[in-house]
Amino acid sequence: MAGKAWKFGDDVDTDAIIPGRYLANWNKTPEKLKEHCFADMNPTFASQVQAGDFVVGGRNFGCGSSREAAPIAIKMTGVKVVIAQSFARIFFRNSINVGLLVLESPAAAADIAPGDVLEVDTAAGTIKNVTRRQTYNFKPIPSFLQQILDLGGLAPYVKRRLGIA
Amino acid sequence: MGSTITEKILANASGVDKVTPGEIITAKVDAVIGHDITTAAFRELEKMKVDKVFDRSKVYFTVDHFVPSPSLEAAAQLKDLGGYIKKYEIENWFEQGRGGVCHAIFPEAGLVRPGMVIVGSDSHTCTYGALAAFSSGLGATDVAAAMALGELWLRVPASLRFVFDGVLQPMVTGKDVILHTIGEIGVDGALYKAMEFTGEAIRSMPIDERFTVCNMAVEAGAKNGIIAPDAITMQYLDGRARGPMLTFASDADAAYEAEFRWDASALEPMVAQPFLPSNVAPAGDVRDVKVDQVVIGSCTNGRISDLRAAAQIMKGKKAAQGVRVLVFPATQQVYLEAMKEGLLEIFVEAGAMVSPPICGPCLGGHMGLLADGEVAVSTTNRNFVGRMGHKNSKVYLSSPYTAAASAVAGYIIDPRQVI
Numbered sequence: 270m271a272g273k274a275w276k277f278g279d280d281v282d283t284d285a286i287i288p289g290r291y292l293a294n295w296n297k298t299p300e301k302l303k304e305h306c307f308a309d310m311n312p313t314f315a316s317q318v319q320a321g322d323f324v325v326g327g328r329n330f331g332c333g334s335s336r337e338a339a340p341i342a343i344k345m346t347g348v349k350v351v352i353a354q355s356f357a358r359i360f361f362r363n364s365i366n367v368g369l370l371v372l373e374s375p376a377a378a379a380d381i382a383p384g385d386v387l388e389v390d391t392a393a394g395t396i397k398n399v400t401r402r403q404t405y406n407f408k409p410i411p412s413f414l415q416q417i418l419d420l421g422g423l424a425p426y427v428k429r430r431l432g433i434a
Numbered sequence: 435m436g437s438t439i440t441e442k443i444l445a446n447a448s449g450v451d452k453v454t455p456g457e458i459i460t461a462k463v464d465a466v467i468g469h470d471i472t473t474a475a476f477r478e479l480e481k482m483k484v485d486k487v488f489d490r491s492k493v494y495f496t497v498d499h500f501v502p503s504p505s506l507e508a509a510a511q512l513k514d515l516g517g518y519i520k521k522y523e524i525e526n527w528f529e530q531g532r533g534g535v536c537h538a539i540f541p542e543a544g545l546v547r548p549g550m551v552i553v554g555s556d557s558h559t560c561t562y563g564a565l566a567a568f569s570s571g572l573g574a575t576d577v578a579a580a581m582a583l584g585e586l587w588l589r590v591p592a593s594l595r596f597v598f599d600g601v602l603q604p605m606v607t608g609k610d611v612i613l614h615t616i617g618e619i620g621v622d623g624a625l626y627k628a629m630e631f632t633g634e635a636i637r638s639m640p641i642d643e644r645f646t647v648c649n650m651a652v653e654a655g656a657k658n659g660i661i662a663p664d665a666i667t668m669q670y671l672d673g674r675a676r677g678p679m680l681t682f683a684s685d686a687d688a689a690y691e692a693e694f695r696w697d698a699s700a701l702e703p704m705v706a707q708p709f710l711p712s713n714v715a716p717a718g719d720v721r722d723v724k725v726d727q728v729v730i731g732s733c734t735n736g737r738i739s740d741l742r743a744a745a746q747i748m749k750g751k752k753a754a755q756g757v758r759v760l761v762f763p764a765t766q767q768v769y770l771e772a773m774k775e776g777l778l779e780i781f782v783e784a785g786a787m788v789s790p791p792i793c794g795p796c797l798g799g800h801m802g803l804l805a806d807g808e809v810a811v812s813t814t815n816r817n818f819v820g821r822m823g824h825k826n827s828k829v830y831l832s833s834p835y836t837a838a839a840s841a842v843a844g845y846i847i848d849p850r851q852v853i
Contacts, residue, residue, distance in 0.1 A: 332655060359571055433484065
């Protein structure tokens with residue numbers, strides 16, 4: 270996975286990721302969230318982000334509301350990975366559940382500059398900064414969560430538990 | 435080594451004698467809660483091809499965010515939700531005009547009891563710790579899974595202990611206690627952790643203010659907030675709670691990751707300034723901030739004692755020229771009580787507008803969005819950029835006393851200077 274970094278600061282809240290005014294019935298047409306992603310914080314993001322780019326945040330990324338619309342909005346822009354120093358807990362869970370990869374790496378979060386070209390190798394557990402010729406490690410995904418990811422998310426896990434085909 | 439109250443509830447829910455912070459457990463849930471935006475969880479349930487919930491008496495739904503419907507999208511969502519409630523035969527359903535804001539209506543209806551594990555797709559689900567339940571917010575897919583299975587994986591949180599010695603001064607409330615706490619530890623100061631509140635000021639705190647304290651635990655990043663059950667808890671539950679109660683207490687030798695101890699009598703009315711709930715200052719130190727809108731209500735501060743506090747300040751007074759005052763009783767019952775007690779009359783005579791029991795402009799949905807450059811003082815829980823409207827608007831969080839006093843003064847003020 271390779272792409273360009275979009276850098277954000279500490280305490281990026283879910284209202285900044287997708288403002289509340291876009292939430293009425295969002296789940297019916299989730300693809301519409303894309304155009305409003307980071308609407309107030311970075312108005313050019315939605316129109317310029319490319320599939321495969323990375324969102325990079327600081328501490329406590331995704332704090333605030335439990336809205337699952339937040340990781341879905343990011344995912345709808347074509348971003349597949351968010352890297353941060355740390356994540357707020359509900360955002361972290363939601364991201365795993367909807368298939369957005371969230372990687373905790375204080376070194377990467379501190380070092381990466383806007384526009385840096387990054388490559389992520391999930392098997393090796395590394396984030397490579399091609400622009401700066403640096404490699405950072407990320408915190409391994411807990412094994413229990415990895416099992417859910419391996420099944421393809423929480424929905425397949427629930428179906429398997431209930432014996433639904 | 436003993437256990438904290440949070441650990442004891444989670445051990446009980448996962449069928450073991452003891453759990454340890456960091457351990458991943460599967461806990462049985464006693465209730466799953468949701469609101470209109472949680473319609474998404476039912477859609478996930480459908481996608482999972484799950485045709486019934488684990489226990490239809492243990493799923494609670496209300497509508498509070500986008501009601502009465504402000505748009506065609508919201509109207510369509512509410513219609514869909516009504517269909518799902520029927521399809522899944524949800525027993526505890528509070529439709530428009532029968533309920534109110536989720537974290538106020540479910541406890542009020544006796545559906546929250548000590549020792550329960552409650553999850554819901556609203557971040558302020560942690561409110562129920564005020565009644566000594568373990569409760570935590572989740573997203574729609576997690577809630578769908580919990581509704582399907584009646585259980586949920588959780589990492590056992592380490593506990594932080596917050597001790598408030600002494601008693602609060604008049605007009606210093608639970609809201610000021612929690613704003614002080616978040617100001618001290620920061621918006622990620624309790625990330626993934628349990629916040630346990632104790633000490634003389636907590637033990638003597640009325641139940642409505644305890645709800646406020648636990649409600650905002652998530653604003654410090656916490657998984658849950660909790661207060662041990664006592665006579666005040668039991669008085670609230672008496673004649674109200676339906677079902678068994680499990681009263682746990684933390685052991686004297688329970689392990690806490692950290693302890694914070696403050697003198698409650700030294701606390702002042704606080705405000706959280708833009709743009710984080712941790713950016714706190716005493717209201718009296720915030721000078722020359724002119725106010726365009728005052729919001730009194732929400733899952734944080736929309737209960738009857740909150741309205742009484744605001745009315746105490748506003749009685750016989752008028753809101754300052756140019757200040758819009760919006761009052762949101764949190765439930766139909768609170769509305770009715772406020773009417774019977776004459777509080778609504780006080781608000782209306784002061785120039786305030788009184789709304790049905792909904793979340794209002796707290797999340798910037800509708801019913802009072804702010805324009806470019808406008809300032810609100812609000813008893814709600816978040817003041818992020820653009821939270822209540824335009825990205826250049828500002829929200830100051832406060833108690834109902836401070837919000838009402840600021841409405842009367844026209845600028846942010848310590849309520850003790852108004853009375």
